[in-house]
Amino acid sequence: MYKAVIIGGSAGSFQVITRILHALPPNYPLPVLLCLHRLKHVRSGFVEALSIKSGIPIIEPNDKEQIKPGKAYLAPANYHMYVELGNKIALSTEEPVNHSRPSIDLSFITAAQVYREKLVGIILSGANRDGAYGLKKIKDLGGLAIVQNPDECQVRTMTEASLKMTPVDFVFNTNEIIKFLQNIKV
Amino acid sequence: MTIRYEIGIVDTRNVIKTLLDDYGFDFRDYALTSLKRRLEYIISLYALRDADGLIAKLKNSKDFLDQFLYDITPETTEMFRDPSFWRILRDEIVPELVKSGSSKPRIWIASFDTGEELYSLSILLKEMNLLNEVNLYCNVLSDHTIQRITSGRLDPKDMEVNEANYQRFNEKGKYSSYYRTEANSIIFDVSLIKDVNFIKQNTLIDEDPGAPKLIIFRNQAIYYNQLLSEKIFAKLANCLVAGGYLAIGVKETLENTNVSNKFTLYNEAERIYKRKTN
Numbered sequence: 044m045y046k047a048v049i050i051g052g053s054a055g056s057f058q059v060i061t062r063i064l065h066a067l068p069p070n071y072p073l074p075v076l077l078c079l080h081r082l083k084h085v086r087s088g089f090v091e092a093l094s095i096k097s098g099i100p101i102i103e104p105n106d107k108e109q110i111k112p113g114k115a116y117l118a119p120a121n122y123h124m125y126v127e128l129g130n131k132i133a134l135s136t137e138e139p140v141n142h143s144r145p146s147i148d149l150s151f152i153t154a155a156q157v158y159r160e161k162l163v164g165i166i167l168s169g170a171n172r173d174g175a176y177g178l179k180k181i182k183d184l185g186g187l188a189i190v191q192n193p194d195e196c197q198v199r200t201m202t203e204a205s206l207k208m209t210p211v212d213f214v215f216n217t218n219e220i221i222k223f224l225q226n227i228k229v
Numbered sequence: 230m231t232i233r234y235e236i237g238i239v240d241t242r243n244v245i246k247t248l249l250d251d252y253g254f255d256f257r258d259y260a261l262t263s264l265k266r267r268l269e270y271i272i273s274l275y276a277l278r279d280a281d282g283l284i285a286k287l288k289n290s291k292d293f294l295d296q297f298l299y300d301i302t303p304e305t306t307e308m309f310r311d312p313s314f315w316r317i318l319r320d321e322i323v324p325e326l327v328k329s330g331s332s333k334p335r336i337w338i339a340s341f342d343t344g345e346e347l348y349s350l351s352i353l354l355k356e357m358n359l360l361n362e363v364n365l366y367c368n369v370l371s372d373h374t375i376q377r378i379t380s381g382r383l384d385p386k387d388m389e390v391n392e393a394n395y396q397r398f399n400e401k402g403k404y405s406s407y408y409r410t411e412a413n414s415i416i417f418d419v420s421l422i423k424d425v426n427f428i429k430q431n432t433l434i435d436e437d438p439g440a441p442k443l444i445i446f447r448n449q450a451i452y453y454n455q456l457l458s459e460k461i462f463a464k465l466a467n468c469l470v471a472g473g474y475l476a477i478g479v480k481e482t483l484e485n486t487n488v489s490n491k492f493t494l495y496n497e498a499e500r501i502y503k504r505k506t507n
Contacts, residue, residue, distance in 0.1 A: 083390065084312070084397065086479065086498075105482045106451040107458070119480045121310070125262045134480050135263050136310075136448045137303040138386065153262050 044228040046161035051147030053080035053169030055197025064097035066221040072229040075115040078150035083121045106134040118145035125153040141173035151177025160185030167191045169201030179209040189213045240280035258457035299373035305345035312397035314499040337366040337441040340449035344378040351421040365425045366438040381417035437468040448478035462488045471506040
Protein backbone atom coordinates (compact mmCIF):
# COMPACT_ATOMS: atom_id res chain seq x y z
CA MET A 44 0.00 0.00 0.00
CA TYR A 45 2.75 2.51 0.93
CA LYS A 46 6.04 2.96 -0.88
CA ALA A 47 7.91 5.51 1.24
CA VAL A 48 7.92 7.46 4.49
CA ILE A 49 9.18 11.04 4.64
CA ILE A 50 9.88 12.86 7.89
CA GLY A 51 10.58 16.56 8.41
CA GLY A 52 11.82 18.17 11.58
CA SER A 53 13.77 21.05 12.99
CA ALA A 54 14.51 22.34 16.47
CA GLY A 55 13.62 19.73 19.10
CA SER A 56 13.25 16.86 16.64
CA PHE A 57 16.60 15.15 17.13
CA GLN A 58 15.57 12.98 20.10
CA VAL A 59 12.25 12.10 18.49
CA ILE A 60 13.87 11.03 15.23
CA THR A 61 16.49 9.05 17.17
CA ARG A 62 13.74 7.14 18.98
CA ILE A 63 11.85 6.48 15.74
CA LEU A 64 14.95 5.18 13.91
CA HIS A 65 15.87 3.04 16.92
CA ALA A 66 12.48 1.32 16.73
CA LEU A 67 12.68 0.32 13.06
CA PRO A 68 13.74 -3.25 12.25
CA PRO A 69 16.75 -3.84 9.96
CA ASN A 70 14.53 -5.29 7.23
CA TYR A 71 12.12 -2.35 7.29
CA PRO A 72 10.03 -2.65 4.09
CA LEU A 73 10.12 1.02 3.08
CA PRO A 74 12.69 3.74 2.46
CA VAL A 75 12.62 6.53 5.06
CA LEU A 76 13.48 9.99 3.77
CA LEU A 77 14.66 12.48 6.38
CA CYS A 78 14.72 16.22 5.86
CA LEU A 79 15.96 17.81 9.06
CA HIS A 80 17.15 21.38 9.43
CA ARG A 81 20.85 21.44 10.21
CA LEU A 82 23.85 23.74 10.22
CA LYS A 83 24.80 24.64 6.66
CA HIS A 84 28.53 24.52 7.08
CA VAL A 85 28.84 21.37 9.18
CA ARG A 86 28.98 18.54 6.70
CA SER A 87 29.93 15.65 8.94
CA GLY A 88 28.80 14.31 12.30
CA PHE A 89 25.03 14.40 11.92
CA VAL A 90 24.59 11.10 10.11
CA GLU A 91 27.03 9.48 12.55
CA ALA A 92 25.08 10.82 15.55
CA LEU A 93 21.78 9.55 14.15
CA SER A 94 23.31 6.18 13.24
CA ILE A 95 24.39 5.26 16.77
CA LYS A 96 20.98 3.94 17.78
CA SER A 97 19.30 3.50 14.42
CA GLY A 98 17.81 0.15 13.48
CA ILE A 99 18.35 0.81 9.78
CA PRO A 100 21.38 2.18 7.90
CA ILE A 101 21.34 5.95 7.39
CA ILE A 102 22.80 7.35 4.21
CA GLU A 103 23.60 10.91 3.29
CA PRO A 104 22.99 10.31 -0.39
CA ASN A 105 24.97 11.48 -3.35
CA ASP A 106 23.05 13.00 -6.22
CA LYS A 107 21.26 10.39 -8.41
CA GLU A 108 21.46 7.72 -5.71
CA GLN A 109 18.86 4.96 -6.05
CA ILE A 110 16.31 4.91 -3.20
CA LYS A 111 15.98 1.48 -1.61
CA PRO A 112 13.76 0.03 1.12
CA GLY A 113 15.22 -0.58 4.57
CA LYS A 114 17.42 2.51 4.43
CA ALA A 115 17.08 6.06 5.69
CA TYR A 116 18.18 8.95 3.45
CA LEU A 117 19.22 12.11 5.27
CA ALA A 118 19.20 15.36 3.28
CA PRO A 119 22.85 16.54 3.15
CA ALA A 120 23.96 19.89 4.57
CA ASN A 121 23.41 22.89 2.29
CA TYR A 122 21.54 20.99 -0.44
CA HIS A 123 17.86 20.57 -1.15
CA MET A 124 16.92 16.92 -1.48
CA TYR A 125 14.34 16.00 -4.14
CA VAL A 126 12.81 12.71 -5.10
CA GLU A 127 13.17 12.23 -8.86
CA LEU A 128 11.12 9.98 -11.11
CA GLY A 129 12.72 6.54 -11.28
CA ASN A 130 12.96 6.46 -7.49
CA LYS A 131 16.20 8.42 -7.31
CA ILE A 132 17.54 11.19 -5.12
CA ALA A 133 18.22 14.51 -6.84
CA LEU A 134 20.11 17.24 -5.02
CA SER A 135 19.89 20.96 -5.71
CA THR A 136 21.73 24.10 -4.64
CA GLU A 137 18.87 26.40 -5.54
CA GLU A 138 18.29 29.21 -3.11
CA PRO A 139 17.02 28.42 0.40
CA VAL A 140 13.25 28.10 0.86
CA ASN A 141 11.77 29.26 4.20
CA HIS A 142 15.37 30.26 5.03
CA SER A 143 16.21 26.58 4.85
CA ARG A 144 18.43 24.43 2.67
CA PRO A 145 17.51 21.62 2.88
CA SER A 146 13.88 22.73 2.79
CA ILE A 147 11.28 20.31 4.11
CA ASP A 148 8.65 21.78 1.78
CA LEU A 149 10.73 20.92 -1.29
CA SER A 150 11.54 17.38 -0.17
CA PHE A 151 7.87 16.76 0.69
CA ILE A 152 6.49 18.28 -2.53
CA THR A 153 8.80 16.31 -4.82
CA ALA A 154 8.25 13.07 -2.87
CA ALA A 155 4.48 13.63 -3.09
CA GLN A 156 4.69 14.08 -6.86
CA VAL A 157 6.52 10.77 -7.27
CA TYR A 158 4.81 8.56 -4.65
CA ARG A 159 1.38 10.27 -4.57
CA GLU A 160 -1.09 8.22 -2.47
CA LYS A 161 1.65 5.77 -1.53
CA LEU A 162 3.50 8.25 0.69
CA VAL A 163 3.38 8.85 4.43
CA GLY A 164 4.50 12.34 5.52
CA ILE A 165 5.35 13.16 9.12
CA ILE A 166 6.08 16.60 10.60
CA LEU A 167 7.92 16.72 13.92
CA SER A 168 8.93 19.46 16.35
CA GLY A 169 10.37 22.59 14.76
CA ALA A 170 10.77 26.33 15.05
CA ASN A 171 9.62 27.59 11.66
CA ARG A 172 6.85 26.94 9.15
CA ASP A 173 8.88 24.93 6.65
CA GLY A 174 7.10 21.65 5.90
CA ALA A 175 3.53 22.88 6.39
CA TYR A 176 2.96 23.44 2.67
CA GLY A 177 4.78 20.22 1.79
CA LEU A 178 2.53 18.21 4.09
CA LYS A 179 -0.48 19.81 2.43
CA LYS A 180 0.82 18.68 -0.97
CA ILE A 181 1.18 15.11 0.31
CA LYS A 182 -2.42 15.21 1.54
CA ASP A 183 -3.69 16.85 -1.68
CA LEU A 184 -2.10 14.11 -3.78
CA GLY A 185 -3.69 11.36 -1.72
CA GLY A 186 -0.91 10.55 0.73
CA LEU A 187 -1.19 10.19 4.48
CA ALA A 188 -0.37 13.18 6.71
CA ILE A 189 0.81 12.78 10.29
CA VAL A 190 1.83 15.52 12.73
CA GLN A 191 3.57 15.07 16.05
CA ASN A 192 1.34 16.20 18.90
CA PRO A 193 2.32 19.86 19.50
CA ASP A 194 1.89 19.35 23.26
CA GLU A 195 4.73 16.85 23.12
CA CYS A 196 7.00 19.02 20.93
CA GLN A 197 9.91 21.00 22.34
CA VAL A 198 9.02 23.69 19.80
CA ARG A 199 5.47 23.67 18.47
CA THR A 200 5.64 26.21 15.59
CA MET A 201 6.13 23.72 12.77
CA THR A 202 3.47 21.26 13.86
CA GLU A 203 0.94 24.02 14.55
CA ALA A 204 1.60 25.61 11.14
CA SER A 205 1.03 22.21 9.53
CA LEU A 206 -2.20 21.59 11.43
CA LYS A 207 -3.45 25.02 10.44
CA MET A 208 -2.84 24.39 6.74
CA THR A 209 -3.95 20.78 6.38
CA PRO A 210 -6.67 18.55 7.80
CA VAL A 211 -4.16 15.85 8.73
CA ASP A 212 -4.96 12.17 9.21
CA PHE A 213 -3.33 11.74 12.61
CA VAL A 214 -1.89 13.78 15.44
CA PHE A 215 0.40 11.34 17.22
CA ASN A 216 2.74 11.21 20.18
CA THR A 217 6.18 9.73 19.46
CA ASN A 218 5.09 6.31 20.74
CA GLU A 219 2.11 6.30 18.40
CA ILE A 220 4.27 7.35 15.45
CA ILE A 221 6.59 4.45 16.20
CA LYS A 222 3.72 1.97 16.53
CA PHE A 223 2.24 3.21 13.25
CA LEU A 224 5.53 2.88 11.38
CA GLN A 225 6.19 -0.58 12.79
CA ASN A 226 2.81 -1.84 11.62
CA ILE A 227 2.69 -0.03 8.30
CA LYS A 228 1.03 -1.83 5.39
CA VAL A 229 3.11 -2.23 2.25
CA MET B 230 10.43 33.48 -3.73
CA THR B 231 7.59 31.18 -2.86
CA ILE B 232 6.32 29.21 -5.81
CA ARG B 233 2.77 28.02 -5.66
CA TYR B 234 2.17 27.50 -9.38
CA GLU B 235 2.88 24.00 -10.65
CA ILE B 236 3.30 22.73 -14.18
CA GLY B 237 2.94 19.14 -15.33
CA ILE B 238 5.34 16.90 -17.18
CA VAL B 239 3.57 17.37 -20.53
CA ASP B 240 3.86 21.17 -20.17
CA THR B 241 7.52 20.81 -19.24
CA ARG B 242 8.14 18.74 -22.37
CA ASN B 243 6.37 21.35 -24.50
CA VAL B 244 8.66 24.09 -23.19
CA ILE B 245 11.70 21.87 -23.82
CA LYS B 246 10.50 21.28 -27.39
CA THR B 247 10.11 25.01 -28.08
CA LEU B 248 13.62 25.72 -26.80
CA LEU B 249 15.06 23.00 -29.00
CA ASP B 250 13.03 23.59 -32.16
CA ASP B 251 13.11 27.38 -32.14
CA TYR B 252 16.51 28.10 -30.62
CA GLY B 253 18.57 24.90 -30.60
CA PHE B 254 18.95 24.86 -26.83
CA ASP B 255 18.71 21.27 -25.68
CA PHE B 256 17.24 20.73 -22.21
CA ARG B 257 15.93 17.23 -22.94
CA ASP B 258 18.34 15.52 -20.58
CA TYR B 259 18.18 17.99 -17.75
CA ALA B 260 16.95 16.50 -14.44
CA LEU B 261 13.20 16.78 -14.59
CA THR B 262 12.33 17.83 -11.04
CA SER B 263 14.71 20.77 -10.82
CA LEU B 264 14.01 21.88 -14.42
CA LYS B 265 10.28 21.84 -13.71
CA ARG B 266 10.90 23.96 -10.61
CA ARG B 267 12.98 26.47 -12.54
CA LEU B 268 10.23 26.78 -15.16
CA GLU B 269 7.65 27.31 -12.41
CA TYR B 270 9.92 29.98 -10.94
CA ILE B 271 10.21 31.77 -14.30
CA ILE B 272 6.45 31.60 -14.90
CA SER B 273 5.88 33.14 -11.46
CA LEU B 274 8.63 35.73 -11.91
CA TYR B 275 7.16 37.15 -15.13
CA ALA B 276 3.52 36.53 -14.19
CA LEU B 277 3.09 34.36 -17.28
CA ARG B 278 0.06 32.46 -15.94
CA ASP B 279 1.09 29.02 -17.24
CA ALA B 280 3.41 27.01 -19.49
CA ASP B 281 1.56 28.17 -22.63
CA GLY B 282 2.22 31.75 -21.57
CA LEU B 283 5.91 30.97 -21.25
CA ILE B 284 6.01 29.23 -24.63
CA ALA B 285 4.27 32.21 -26.28
CA LYS B 286 6.76 34.62 -24.74
CA LEU B 287 9.70 32.49 -25.87
CA LYS B 288 8.31 32.34 -29.41
CA ASN B 289 7.40 36.01 -29.66
CA SER B 290 10.46 37.58 -28.13
CA LYS B 291 14.00 36.67 -29.08
CA ASP B 292 15.26 39.09 -26.43
CA PHE B 293 13.46 37.11 -23.74
CA LEU B 294 15.54 34.04 -24.57
CA ASP B 295 18.71 35.46 -23.02
CA GLN B 296 16.79 36.45 -19.89
CA PHE B 297 15.26 32.97 -19.80
CA LEU B 298 18.70 31.34 -20.03
CA TYR B 299 19.85 33.55 -17.17
CA ASP B 300 16.86 32.68 -15.01
CA ILE B 301 16.91 28.96 -15.74
CA THR B 302 20.41 28.73 -14.22
CA PRO B 303 20.18 28.34 -10.45
CA GLU B 304 22.27 30.92 -8.65
CA THR B 305 25.40 29.60 -6.99
CA THR B 306 24.11 31.56 -3.94
CA GLU B 307 27.30 31.44 -1.85
CA MET B 308 30.83 32.75 -2.01
CA PHE B 309 33.42 30.19 -0.92
CA ARG B 310 30.82 27.43 -0.66
CA ASP B 311 32.57 24.55 1.14
CA PRO B 312 35.52 26.55 2.53
CA SER B 313 37.52 23.33 3.00
CA PHE B 314 37.41 22.82 -0.79
CA TRP B 315 38.93 26.26 -1.36
CA ARG B 316 41.62 25.57 1.24
CA ILE B 317 42.66 22.38 -0.58
CA LEU B 318 42.73 24.35 -3.82
CA ARG B 319 44.96 27.00 -2.24
CA ASP B 320 47.23 24.68 -0.26
CA GLU B 321 47.62 21.75 -2.63
CA ILE B 322 46.18 22.06 -6.12
CA VAL B 323 47.06 25.57 -7.30
CA PRO B 324 50.71 25.39 -6.10
CA GLU B 325 51.11 22.22 -8.13
CA LEU B 326 49.51 23.77 -11.23
CA VAL B 327 51.91 26.69 -11.32
CA LYS B 328 54.99 24.74 -10.24
CA SER B 329 55.67 23.01 -13.53
CA GLY B 330 55.57 24.00 -17.17
CA SER B 331 56.45 27.08 -19.12
CA SER B 332 53.03 28.32 -20.18
CA LYS B 333 50.37 29.68 -17.86
CA PRO B 334 48.10 26.88 -16.62
CA ARG B 335 44.47 27.11 -17.63
CA ILE B 336 41.71 26.90 -15.05
CA TRP B 337 38.20 26.40 -16.35
CA ILE B 338 35.02 26.99 -14.39
CA ALA B 339 32.86 24.72 -16.51
CA SER B 340 29.68 24.95 -14.45
CA PHE B 341 27.21 27.68 -15.31
CA ASP B 342 28.38 29.80 -12.44
CA THR B 343 26.60 33.04 -11.60
CA GLY B 344 29.89 34.62 -10.52
CA GLU B 345 30.37 33.32 -6.99
CA GLU B 346 32.76 30.51 -7.95
CA LEU B 347 34.70 32.84 -10.24
CA TYR B 348 35.12 35.63 -7.68
CA SER B 349 36.01 33.12 -4.96
CA LEU B 350 38.69 31.63 -7.21
CA SER B 351 39.99 35.06 -8.20
CA ILE B 352 40.25 36.16 -4.57
CA LEU B 353 42.12 32.95 -3.77
CA LEU B 354 44.57 33.56 -6.64
CA LYS B 355 45.02 37.20 -5.72
CA GLU B 356 45.90 36.26 -2.15
CA MET B 357 48.52 33.87 -3.57
CA ASN B 358 49.84 36.60 -5.90
CA LEU B 359 49.06 34.32 -8.81
CA LEU B 360 46.23 36.16 -10.53
CA ASN B 361 48.50 36.96 -13.48
CA GLU B 362 50.10 33.54 -13.58
CA VAL B 363 47.06 31.57 -14.72
CA ASN B 364 44.51 31.85 -17.52
CA LEU B 365 40.93 31.73 -16.30
CA TYR B 366 37.99 30.53 -18.36
CA CYS B 367 34.38 30.64 -17.29
CA ASN B 368 31.33 29.09 -18.93
CA VAL B 369 28.20 31.16 -19.32
CA LEU B 370 24.84 30.47 -20.89
CA SER B 371 23.57 34.04 -21.27
CA ASP B 372 24.89 37.55 -21.94
CA HIS B 373 23.00 38.61 -18.86
CA THR B 374 25.29 36.43 -16.75
CA ILE B 375 28.37 38.09 -18.27
CA GLN B 376 26.88 41.50 -17.41
CA ARG B 377 26.15 40.38 -13.87
CA ILE B 378 29.68 39.10 -13.35
CA THR B 379 31.55 41.94 -15.06
CA SER B 380 29.54 44.59 -13.19
CA GLY B 381 30.58 43.02 -9.88
CA ARG B 382 26.98 43.15 -8.76
CA LEU B 383 26.39 39.61 -7.57
CA ASP B 384 23.79 40.83 -5.10
CA PRO B 385 24.77 38.31 -2.45
CA LYS B 386 21.68 37.35 -0.54
CA ASP B 387 23.28 36.35 2.68
CA MET B 388 26.35 38.41 3.53
CA GLU B 389 26.79 36.67 6.87
CA VAL B 390 27.10 33.27 5.25
CA ASN B 391 29.55 34.58 2.65
CA GLU B 392 31.64 36.35 5.25
CA ALA B 393 31.66 33.26 7.51
CA ASN B 394 32.63 31.04 4.58
CA TYR B 395 35.47 33.38 3.70
CA GLN B 396 36.72 33.47 7.31
CA ARG B 397 36.79 29.67 7.33
CA PHE B 398 38.83 29.84 4.14
CA ASN B 399 41.19 32.52 5.41
CA GLU B 400 40.77 33.58 9.01
CA LYS B 401 43.44 36.27 8.67
CA GLY B 402 42.02 37.81 5.51
CA LYS B 403 39.69 40.75 5.14
CA TYR B 404 36.69 39.83 3.03
CA SER B 405 35.41 43.40 2.94
CA SER B 406 38.49 44.52 1.03
CA TYR B 407 37.10 42.79 -2.08
CA TYR B 408 33.90 44.80 -2.42
CA ARG B 409 32.40 48.20 -1.80
CA THR B 410 28.90 49.00 -0.61
CA GLU B 411 26.70 51.32 -2.61
CA ALA B 412 23.11 52.08 -1.65
CA ASN B 413 22.69 48.79 0.18
CA SER B 414 24.16 46.70 -2.59
CA ILE B 415 27.52 45.02 -2.72
CA ILE B 416 29.79 45.62 -5.69
CA PHE B 417 32.78 43.34 -6.01
CA ASP B 418 36.16 44.61 -7.17
CA VAL B 419 35.95 43.92 -10.91
CA SER B 420 39.72 44.16 -11.35
CA LEU B 421 39.74 40.64 -9.88
CA ILE B 422 38.13 39.24 -13.01
CA LYS B 423 39.35 41.62 -15.73
CA ASP B 424 41.34 38.97 -17.61
CA VAL B 425 38.76 36.19 -17.44
CA ASN B 426 37.78 34.58 -20.73
CA PHE B 427 34.06 33.91 -20.89
CA ILE B 428 32.97 30.99 -23.03
CA LYS B 429 29.42 31.37 -24.26
CA GLN B 430 28.06 27.84 -24.29
CA ASN B 431 24.99 26.02 -25.42
CA THR B 432 23.40 23.70 -22.88
CA LEU B 433 25.62 20.77 -23.90
CA ILE B 434 29.01 22.46 -23.30
CA ASP B 435 30.37 21.89 -26.81
CA GLU B 436 33.27 24.35 -26.47
CA ASP B 437 36.33 23.95 -24.31
CA PRO B 438 39.37 26.15 -23.71
CA GLY B 439 41.78 23.36 -24.69
CA ALA B 440 44.03 21.53 -22.25
CA PRO B 441 42.91 22.96 -18.90
CA LYS B 442 44.83 21.75 -15.87
CA LEU B 443 41.94 22.26 -13.48
CA ILE B 444 38.23 22.09 -14.19
CA ILE B 445 35.77 23.30 -11.57
CA PHE B 446 32.40 21.74 -12.22
CA ARG B 447 30.77 21.72 -8.82
CA ASN B 448 27.03 21.16 -8.47
CA GLN B 449 26.27 21.40 -12.17
CA ALA B 450 25.68 17.75 -13.09
CA ILE B 451 23.04 17.62 -10.33
CA TYR B 452 20.83 19.45 -12.84
CA TYR B 453 21.38 16.74 -15.50
CA ASN B 454 20.06 13.22 -15.81
CA GLN B 455 22.49 10.29 -15.81
CA LEU B 456 22.85 10.26 -19.60
CA LEU B 457 23.77 13.93 -19.93
CA SER B 458 26.03 13.81 -16.86
CA GLU B 459 28.07 11.06 -18.45
CA LYS B 460 28.17 12.83 -21.82
CA ILE B 461 29.53 16.01 -20.24
CA PHE B 462 31.93 14.20 -17.90
CA ALA B 463 33.37 12.47 -20.99
CA LYS B 464 33.91 15.84 -22.70
CA LEU B 465 35.64 17.23 -19.62
CA ALA B 466 37.81 14.11 -19.26
CA ASN B 467 38.86 14.38 -22.90
CA CYS B 468 40.11 17.95 -22.75
CA LEU B 469 41.65 17.83 -19.25
CA VAL B 470 45.44 17.35 -19.35
CA ALA B 471 46.86 14.13 -17.91
CA GLY B 472 47.48 14.68 -14.23
CA GLY B 473 45.00 17.56 -14.21
CA TYR B 474 42.17 17.94 -11.70
CA LEU B 475 38.39 17.86 -11.89
CA ALA B 476 36.36 19.15 -8.94
CA ILE B 477 32.68 18.21 -8.67
CA GLY B 478 30.20 18.89 -5.87
CA VAL B 479 30.80 17.29 -2.49
CA LYS B 480 27.67 15.15 -2.89
CA GLU B 481 28.38 14.10 -6.46
CA THR B 482 30.41 11.13 -7.61
CA LEU B 483 32.11 9.78 -10.74
CA GLU B 484 31.66 6.25 -9.41
CA ASN B 485 29.52 4.09 -11.69
CA THR B 486 29.91 6.53 -14.58
CA ASN B 487 31.59 6.01 -17.94
CA VAL B 488 34.62 8.08 -16.90
CA SER B 489 35.37 6.45 -13.54
CA ASN B 490 38.33 4.53 -15.03
CA LYS B 491 39.89 7.77 -16.30
CA PHE B 492 40.28 9.31 -12.86
CA THR B 493 41.68 8.58 -9.44
CA LEU B 494 40.01 10.12 -6.42
CA TYR B 495 42.45 12.75 -5.16
CA ASN B 496 40.42 14.11 -2.23
CA GLU B 497 37.30 12.22 -1.22
CA ALA B 498 35.69 14.79 1.10
CA GLU B 499 35.94 17.57 -1.49
CA ARG B 500 35.39 15.25 -4.49
CA ILE B 501 38.49 16.31 -6.36
CA TYR B 502 39.55 13.82 -9.04
CA LYS B 503 42.88 13.51 -10.84
CA ARG B 504 43.04 12.62 -14.53
CA LYS B 505 45.03 9.46 -15.21
CA THR B 506 47.76 9.51 -17.83
CA ASN B 507 46.27 7.00 -20.29
